[in-house]
Amino acid sequence: MLLLTSAQAQVLPPRGLSAAQLAIVVNDDEPNSVEIGEYYRKARAIPAANIVHVQIPHSPRKLDADEFEALKTKIDARLSPEIQAVLMLWTAPYAVECNSITSAYTLGLDSALCAKPCGPSKPSAYYNSPSTHPYTDLKMRLSMLLPTDNVENAKALIDRGVTSGFSAPQASAYFLQTSDIARSSRARFFPRSMVLPQQRLSIKTLQADSIEQVSDIMVYQTGLSSVPKLNTLKFLPGALADHLTSFGGDLLGSSQMSSLRWLEAGATASYGTVTEPCNHWQKFPNSTVLLSQYLRGASAIEAYWKSVAWPAQGVFIGEPLAAPYRH
Template sequence: MRPAIILSALLAAASAAHAATPLQPSQLGLVINDDEPNSVELGEYYRAARGIPEANIVHVRIPNKPRKLGAEQFARLKAEIDEKLGPQVQAVLMVWTAPYAVECNGITAAYTLGFDPTQCANTCAPGKQTAYFNSDTGLPWTERRMRLSMLLPTESVEEGKALIDRGKAAGFRVPAAGAYYLVTSEQARNSRAEFFPKSGAIPQRKLTIHTLREDVLEGKRDVMIYQTGKAKVDKLETLQFLPGALADHLTSLGGDLLGNGQMSSLRWLEAGATASYGTVSEPCNFWQKFPSPAVLLRHYLGGASAIEAYWRSVAWPAQGVFIGEPLAAPYKR
């Protein structure tokens, strides 16, 4: 995608994006950690809310909620999950917050693409581009032997159920919405700003794009997309995120979900977003290691689900972790 995408090109791309039905409940595997009560409760809630077939549900045991797994431990977990999934399953939702890393890899990247030990030799080195980046692949497992994956956080059962409800509500009607892109004073975190679309309206989707030179967004009540570059994003409590909203910040350790350093991507979900993304190890500020704004918007407006749009938007996702409700699709056809 070229810098400063103009609206007519973006809309044409969205209209031309993969027009098939977005990911369906019958194509989603649900992985529950029986050693975590919140995972069991939220897994059942999600199964009922989305009508996930019993054949797609996998039970595993991961004691003590480790934040990071070793490569061998993860390989055993992945093999256990994979052997229980049928060929119809195109994506997987892991119902837990932790573990969220496999050494330096995000657990969702390690599951979908395989663990990448070379990235851990130098986490600031360029990554490997996934064939799914900006693609119109409709059946990633069938066509590319990739099962997309996402985490459904379980730190709070109440917040987890609210997240599931927001995802399910997305798509019942198309709201008047805003997509907000902030060029901030933190220059090192503006590496993807050249890919922000220009401000203006996309009336066919009832969406208005706002590309701003601001450090913070405050008081907006129509947020469908919010992408920025900050170590900590303030004023989230003043915003109203619409069902299906996607939000993320370019910073080093947003994917360190339970860490005490930079802002965790969990804060976006707690504020009302439906899905987010962050990196679990120092990636340096390659834009390719973060969601590309125009690519994400193209696929989401084209009708893709949250998990499909987010996965298509990250060129080098090895260090990243995708979190939220995967089936949200506010612009589905």
């Protein structure tokens, strides 16, 4: 178990990602994407030059390499060098071959991984990096999906992200080492329980399969194929939540709990793998890195991307600019 030190918790916040550095990609073939794209543009004051329109007929869950390359080429052609991150406004496609669409876009497609999906994948140079300009520094444009399958839910998600920037409320971060030993492989990185008065945050590291009737969640990380009692919980604006399991990123699949359930329950961003990764901790968010980066003022997209060492199979979803600790 690692300790989140006072030095980590009290480092002055970096400037972090701004709306001017974010491009949004709208699928003109999906009415929900168009409507939510306009809502997000206004909510975050995204510059008009940062809006990219593409056509993805029928919204397939998975793209092949050629389809993806054509899509990426069209997106990249519209982006200026100042753009550091991209938000894709759709639920599907969320995979490219055995990779997630967000990792394929940011790191490049790792087709070799498909022969051995349980093996190591391409490491991320952005892992636990101090960089606040990933494209400028590392030639990596971060990417995230904002799901659009439900317009009302998507707008509520955007509103939570925007609200998170106004204050950091009294909150708790929950890290659960469950009875599922295989899915608790990252428990060694859970910070110990403590109170961080300056951030008004209590860290609660527990041996339990669930929490219930809790109303102060800023972070919730656990390891189960399906997380119970989500309907009893209240997530604060900007909350990050994910579960270590094989197919959380198969957003529209049914074999395990989709990461979409976290957003529906009130979280603002999440992460899950789209194909069988085995339980390498490097393929999932490192809890200490995620929390320390978020507390330093990183946005949700920055903190989540910085927390995953091998993100090839993982899809990042949510509202990217949420940053409750920036100020």
